[in-house]
Amino acid sequence: MKTFQDYLDTINQAIAAIPYPDAPRQLYAPIEYHMALGGKRVRPVLTLMACDAFGGDSSLALNAALGIEMFHNFTLLHDDVMDNADVRRGKTTVHRRWNDNTAILSGDTMLTIATQYIVRCANWPVMDLFNKTAIEIYEGQQWDMDYENRSDVTVDEYVNMIRLKTSVLLGCALKTGALIAGADDQQADLLYQAGVNMGLAFQLRDDVLDVWGDPVTFGKEIGGDIMNNKKTFLLINAMQLAQGDDADELRHWLNDPYATRDNKVAGVTALYERLGVRQLAEDAIAHYNDLAIAAFNQANIPDEAKNAFIGLANRLSGRTF
């Protein structure tokens, strides 16, 4: 049976072999640059795994896997413009290395290239799922931006936002592989549900790692969300739970423009621990991971495929990277 690394090698080789036109160079060079930055490649691997799990020929799912990974990278190019981000995967972002216009236009091009890969599967339900998922991801990004200007975001709203912005693409990746293998709708939907719950656990782990992660393995500076007052699962829960002095202290950290990074990150982290929101996040991660595992277990796929999916879900939800 193929390992995660086998699938990853297949994906990375296929990405390296994408034949970009020679010109206009300013349009295609940023796409090649960004696709070569790497990343976990979780989504395309899930597509190949799901296709194999239902007895399909995963080489047929390779176009869909590439389309989904290209789509994901398109969203990163545009998100980095919208967030004015300098660094992605330890390298300079496209809009910073070139400029905003390049990131916009090369991103548009990636979206259409992604669609072309999906078209090659010649499967209308896969095409419909891809477009529906894309719309949900834009909606998630819009909610994320809307929430920056609101102080009353609820946990349910936040979870729905990360479901749209992050999780549905994992569901889409799994369901796409299942559909290409010829799985029926009910079976494909089980994998979709598994993917969405995996995605929720994955994103909540991201929130936790931003506070308690090891910068070496996580690959990012710790405390970025805290410094940006980003309304994560942790901050939203903390804002609801903090009373009296704790509430005053939290308000102070959120509003003091002169707080040093070290002081603010240490202060908010201590508050999070005192208020128990770290444990709330761990409980939520375990909850969504359990739902993902239950869905994989219900699917009509061989035990070794179930075990591979469950191993991956456990690894991603408990990850330190």
Add this chain to the structure above:
Amino acid sequence: MKTFQDYLDTINQAIAAIPYPDAPRQLYAPIEYHMALGGKRVRPVLTLMACDAFGGDSSLALNAALGIEMFHNFTLLHDDVMDNADVRRGKTTVHRRWNDNTAILSGDTMLTIATQYIVRCANWPVMDLFNKTAIEIYEGQQWDMDYENRSDVTVDEYVNMIRLKTSVLLGCALKTGALIAGADDQQADLLYQAGVNMGLAFQLRDDVLDVWGDPVTFGKEIGGDIMNNKKTFLLINAMQLAQGDDADELRHWLNDPYATRDNKVAGVTALYERLGVRQLAEDAIAHYNDLAIAAFNQANIPDEAKNAFIGLANRLSGRTF
């Protein structure tokens, strides 16, 4: 037989009836706003006309027509960010009325909505043509931006750029209608060629109107291209033809940051007339319009359809609006 106005009414009613989701409002309101700004709606009308011309049921082509118009409007949203444009069709542009991030994300959403409309035609060749055309349009936009920084752009390069940026979508609109009506590849390609040549004449007319148009009927301030030193068909030819004093004067207008608008526009316009580039442009417009008419005449469609297309080509290439 239906008139242009009949088709236009059908398109405008269908656009007004597009069912946008209620939320997130910040994502969909800019799309509704921009789609309601109007415009000539030439592309979707061409799709319906082509479908009828080949004996198809143009109501079946309506989804494709909406997809192509939505796609065209998506490119305008992103172009207006890239060009930092304030006004579009006499109204404030989306990126100015909201902000750049809104124009980027709502534009992305429009591209996927456009693709969803194309998917509804359930026709793989139409889907392939749409994606191929989209890529060509991005390439055209990239060349257009590249040419801003080059002083040695040739007429051929310019014509190829406007072919990609503007003309192929008119070809795509016509061919799509033909394909949906069941026309064979050769017939559909004749309409594609007609559309591309129509588009070249259309864009060259735009260059001419920017200098010699009537601001009331054209709907834009005259001389915008001159003020921006935009390398249009006129300027590229003028740069090649100007000798001696004319060359010195042209260099002066291109490089004097203190020239007033009135003086610069009047000076460059006079040079264009003296150098004969206005006539060169009129000749080129007539040439591409003739090619369009010849392609329509070759197509195996009823005479009244040919006449309607030729009438439209003549109207667009000779337009004052």
